[in-house]
Amino acid sequence: MDRYPTPPFDTPKIAMPGSTGDMVPRPDHGEESYRGSGRLEGLKALITGGDSGIGRAVAIAYAREGADVAISYLCEEEDAAETCQWIRQAGRKALAIRGDIQNAEHCRRLIETVVSDLGGIDILVNNAAHQASFSEIGDISDEEWELTFRVNIHAMFYLTKAAVTRMKPGSSIINTASINSDTPNPSLLAYATTKGAIQNFTAGLAQMLAEKGIRANAVAPGPIWTPLIPATLEEDHVRNFGKSVPMKRPGQPAELATAYVMLADPLSSYTSGATIAVTGGKPIL
Numbered sequence: 490m491d492r493y494p495t496p497p498f499d500t501p502k503i504a505m506p507g508s509t510g511d512m513v514p515r516p517d518h519g520e521e522s523y524r525g526s527g528r529l530e531g532l533k534a535l536i537t538g539g540d541s542g543i544g545r546a547v548a549i550a551y552a553r554e555g556a557d558v559a560i561s562y563l564c565e566e567e568d569a570a571e572t573c574q575w576i577r578q579a580g581r582k583a584l585a586i587r588g589d590i591q592n593a594e595h596c597r598r599l600i601e602t603v604v605s606d607l608g609g610i611d612i613l614v615n616n617a618a619h620q621a622s623f624s625e626i627g628d629i630s631d632e633e634w635e636l637t638f639r640v641n642i643h644a645m646f647y648l649t650k651a652a653v654t655r656m657k658p659g660s661s662i663i664n665t666a667s668i669n670s671d672t673p674n675p676s677l678l679a680y681a682t683t684k685g686a687i688q689n690f691t692a693g694l695a696q697m698l699a700e701k702g703i704r705a706n707a708v709a710p711g712p713i714w715t716p717l718i719p720a721t722l723e724e725d726h727v728r729n730f731g732k733s734v735p736m737k738r739p740g741q742p743a744e745l746a747t748a749y750v751m752l753a754d755p756l757s758s759y760t761s762g763a764t765i766a767v768t769g770g771k772p773i774l
Contacts, residue, residue, distance in 0.1 A: 493517065495738040497728045500719045506619075507716025509541045509568050516714045518546040519743035520575060525553030528754045532556040533607040535599070537590060537648065538617030540569040542715030543665060546742035547614055547749045548572050552579035554750055556612065559584035559603045563617075582607060590617055591639040596647035604655050612753045613652045615645040615687075616665040620680035620721050634679050641683035645690065658702025661753045664691045666707040666764060671773040676726075688764055695762030704761035706752045711768030714739040735770030 494514045503511040523546075534551050538544040539560025545568070548558050558576045562569045562585065569585040576583035584606050588595045603610050619640040623629050649662055670688040673681030688707055695705040712718075712731040718739075719727050731739030748765045751757055766773045 493738060493741050496730055496732045498730065500727050502724065502727075503716065503719045505720045506563060506565065507541070507720035508565060509545075509571070509716055512714075512716060512719065514714075516542065517741040517743045518575075519549050519746050522743060523550050523553055523746060525550070525555065525579070528554045528750060528756070529612070530555030532611040532753070533559075533603070533609045534612035534614065534753070535559045535561065535603045535610055535652070536614040536616055537561045537644070539614075540565045540572050540585075542717065543710065543713060543742050543745055544614070544616045545572045545575075546746045547616070549575045549579070550746035550750050551612070551753070552576040552581040552583075555581070557582035557584075557607045559586060559607060561586045561588065561590065561599055561617065563587070563589060590644035590648070591636070593643075593647045596644055597651045600648065600651040600655060609657075610652055610655050611657070611660045613648060613656075613660075613662045614665070614749060615648060615662070617644065618665065618680070618683075618717070620677055620717060622676040622722055622726070623678065624676060626678065629679060637679040637683055641680070642686045642690065645687065649694065653698065653701070653703060656701075656703055659755055659758070660703045662694065662698075662703065662705040663749055663752045664705070664707045666691070666709040668709055668711045668766070668768050668771065668773055670709055670764075691764070692762050699761065704752075704758070706761060707764040708745065708748050708752070709764050709766045709768065709773055710740065710745055711766075711771055712739040713745065714741055731769065733771075734768060738769070740767060740769055
């Protein structure tokens, strides 16, 4: 009950896309707590947005479960380097690839680089996202709307399309949806709309790929304490972030890692088309 910080938070605004080092309090990614048991031994994973937040926690967990891990990131060099250090400390190969996943050609190169440098791809975690808050629909520019869709859903399509051609039966695709997929926050209209699309994309993809032996699932986080929060939300929202869910606090990235491990685990061979909610007790409908 008292392991993690609870609001109110006195957290300064940080520049987008946000840096872990600027966060107060600092998120827990499982650096000291996650213990692996070989569940992903010998597998090769790519995690988009793996430099910080949920992506970093998943990278640490996957490495400690025995996987080699590639992360893609936009521009956060320091965060990406730190994540790679944690992967290497687990005794696994680490690969950090900088670039903008809005670009379809970059997405295709990203998959080919992972296959070439790690020797294959068994797990794709589509986790990177863009969000911004607006009080009125008129405040959302055409460019902002299109940017959100390019990063959050178009890139997922480009990466998945490229990865499937290189994946073997038993591989797994895991997409980060959101509690906003089912209960959209009106101030996050563009973001919430893409998250609903991700949930439908995942459900359809699971059916399409079943005959290939490739599973597709989603994780739907609730309020999670990542750099995206103080970088994109209003000060009062950040101050009380997570207070509205039954646990009365935001989740830490470390608290999601086990969901991503379970979905990637070959032993979860009958789990496909599912959405795992990690929401601090708030149900998704």
